[in-house]
Amino acid sequence: MPLLGDLLTNCPPSAADVEVNGLGTVAHAKPGDLLFLADPKSSRLPAESPAAAVLVEPGLEAKAKDFPGVVIPMAGARAAFLSLLPTLSPRRTGDVRGVSKSAFVHASAKVADDATVHAGATISEHAVVGAGCVVFPGAFVGPGCTLGENVTLHPNCVLHDGVHLADGVTVQAGAVLGQDGFGFDSDARGHHHLPHHGGVQIGAGVLVGANSTVARGMIADTYVGAGTVIDAQVVIAHNCDIGPHNLFCSQVGIAGSVTTGAFVIAAGQAGIADHVTVCGGVTLGSNAGMSRDCKTPGTYLGLPAQPADAEAKVVIASRKLPEMRRTVKELQKQVALLAAKIERLEAEESDDDLGLSLRDAA
Amino acid sequence: MPLLGDLLTNCPPSAADVEVNGLGTVAHAKPGDLLFLADPKSSRLPAESPAAAVLVEPGLEAKAKDFPGVVIPMAGARAAFLSLLPTLSPRRTGDVRGVSKSAFVHASAKVADDATVHAGATISEHAVVGAGCVVFPGAFVGPGCTLGENVTLHPNCVLHDGVHLADGVTVQAGAVLGQDGFGFDSDARGHHHLPHHGGVQIGAGVLVGANSTVARGMIADTYVGAGTVIDAQVVIAHNCDIGPHNLFCSQVGIAGSVTTGAFVIAAGQAGIADHVTVCGGVTLGSNAGMSRDCKTPGTYLGLPAQPADAEAKVVIASRKLPEMRRTVKELQKQVALLAAKIERLEAEESDDDLGLSLRDAA
């Protein structure tokens, strides 16, 4: 078994001889595993664990008090742990390189010498595939698409004609870019599809998640800004202009012609309505739906979305609605009772002070 | 550069010599672009724009007052603009025709002479592909499927056995039709899958969006009526009977055995619960969830969905709930205070009119 001293560059001397043979998590530790503990909110490590050792961020040692393995305090425990992933938990990658004879590469396409195009992938007319690109089986690159350098197209993703990917873009499996946008002129006879002659522009370093879809624009392209990351099953509709460094979690839906600034974040299943502009620095909570232009950075929740504080108060108040309804009914009764009592008191008063009351009414 | 007079059939004579070399949008205009302005709700065109000219619907000229390019008033500005898309913004389409030798076409399948089946597409046993059909790479046509004329199957879409597409159907990339429905008999041992021997029937002119799924029926087929258009990542579950000219935006979920009439519209992320029947002419707002049969055309919002007017009032009132809660608490205090005062008044009254009070009580 490897020794931590040989694996970790800054290994504390006392831990140099600890043997580990894998990386694990508390819930799924195997014998010989190394764990790490770096989150102040983590639970304490259990008293029974097959794991061999744990890297602990200084200050959190108490959480490892019961742990039966070796406890190794180490500043930067998480980063040190992650640095071991390639060594102790290597991923098995394929060894195929170059353009497969079983790939469908059109004669007019240009594929860089060191690019890899796997069997069953399609590179269509006039498409350009840059240096260092990897195109997996079943991926489809449509006519006139351009891939910068080091683009990865995972199996069965689809780029329709006129999709342009900058350097370092990753498209996960099954994602579709550049399908016709969902735009119609509707009348009593039906829905008449509008032509979509824009394309899709994806900025450098963007990630498009598995089975996500990015529709092509109608006139201009649909844009996704550099550094934006998009999880699985996200919808980006036609004509969107998504800013840089956005982060969209799974099942987010961005309707047509939406514009976002930088660092807009949307949690799972959130949505933005069509033609809405959202300024930079906005975070949408899960399931929130932004239905209007938003010009103030901050966190928004709810359907339709409103600032988080306001929505939290609404949710809390909503939960007490049944109680409040009873309170209001009770108040109605009490008020009716008080009104009756007052009426009687007034009647009595007028019996007592008839002259005065008549004077008042005059 | 082309002259508008050569491009537009009804070009106003004054604009015949305007040179344009592309079509653009206000936000993404390039030098030489032609724009259009036809929506009374549009913003005014900016004072700085590289665009060469703009077609303006009569009555909206004021919005183009600051525009530095040529302003061309023209009735039907939008239609005229769209008519230029094929000329000024042509899409690059492939030139491959016919049945590729690298397609997997079973000997028992029937493919029309002028149909195109690309490399890497599969046409299974006894499937029928009609005239004018185009089947892109990676598309899978299962045993016994039938495609009418002019059907387009985009890359990597999947038709399982027993899926029948009428003329003019378009299935976008990655869509799946005819997978087993999600029907189980459940007991303490688990969930036991029910056989699904129905298929899928898709009416003429239907669009099935990218990565959408339409499950097969259990006994009868799952139906989608002619002219219905379905955006990306929509779910149509088993046994549904979707009417004609429905329009489902992205991420809509239609649960099992739902029936809809004509022209039912569902905005993004809306849903219809299983076994619900929705009459024609119903529109569901985004995220709305129709949980019961609906027999009245109109717009519905909310979870569960209710008529739009009622839901709007609920949303407005909800937003004021925290304030209302304070009001109710204040009312409770006031009422308690009044009650105490009345009690005192009554006590004093009874001191004053002891005989009267006793008479009342008798």
Next chain:
Amino acid sequence: MPLLGDLLTNCPPSAADVEVNGLGTVAHAKPGDLLFLADPKSSRLPAESPAAAVLVEPGLEAKAKDFPGVVIPMAGARAAFLSLLPTLSPRRTGDVRGVSKSAFVHASAKVADDATVHAGATISEHAVVGAGCVVFPGAFVGPGCTLGENVTLHPNCVLHDGVHLADGVTVQAGAVLGQDGFGFDSDARGHHHLPHHGGVQIGAGVLVGANSTVARGMIADTYVGAGTVIDAQVVIAHNCDIGPHNLFCSQVGIAGSVTTGAFVIAAGQAGIADHVTVCGGVTLGSNAGMSRDCKTPGTYLGLPAQPADAEAKVVIASRKLPEMRRTVKELQKQVALLAAKIERLEAEESDDDLGLSLRDAA
């Protein structure tokens, strides 16, 4: 036409000579069809139907009173009907067996003798495909994946490296397993993707629905327990530990690091937030969002989810909010009026009983 007596093992003698040539549903019956009626909540059969006969669960005969065909009371009507599906409504399956010469099978992969790998499928380096497996066209099995016995991979599904499927697993078309999880360290420069070296473990008999996605773990694998069934377009994010016999309807979203017990059920579009643990026996209603650990079995509804009873009361009360708001405003007016009246009464009282009031205040 076949006779029911020849088709049904327990056919009532009186129905043995009934001829049927297909199975149908009430809404889509064709001449000669057999129907069944077993749900006490079903509507009555119509007086006009081309169907030949109906199997009726004893006790429900009244619902078939108007049915023009043969009415056959029979205990276990539904099961008897379903048993006829393979005979009267056979699915057309392909006849291709074995490993296609047009499949892309790496030399280091191990494929069981009786497994079927269709043309255009990929079996990567060191992958193992067990006995009885069927891998459809376009399916991708990544490096080092293992498939137990009788696994079915439908067209165009994708297993990245390190995905392990136990016996009897079904992956529907377009599903993606093992893509990189959506985990980032974010700072002002952007979102920096974290390495994901865990894989995916899918238990025996699991169903993964069409276009669903299951992300790989970061350190440990992502787990889906035996017997769990997952409908179309469901998201299971990285590091999840899904228990056995869960049932997730379409468009459900399970965020990262979620743990569930046995028999957790989630209706359409429901979600569970990241790092949440849900105990066994929990049912989430459609669109519900479980945002906190849940330790009590039962049904939960709403956003955020709460016990169904409480949520139902909130929904009902919410619907009456606009009315309640009017009530509260009315109460405010009444209370103000009463307060004014009391003030006047008190003033009069103090006129009457000046000495007494002064005594009270003392």
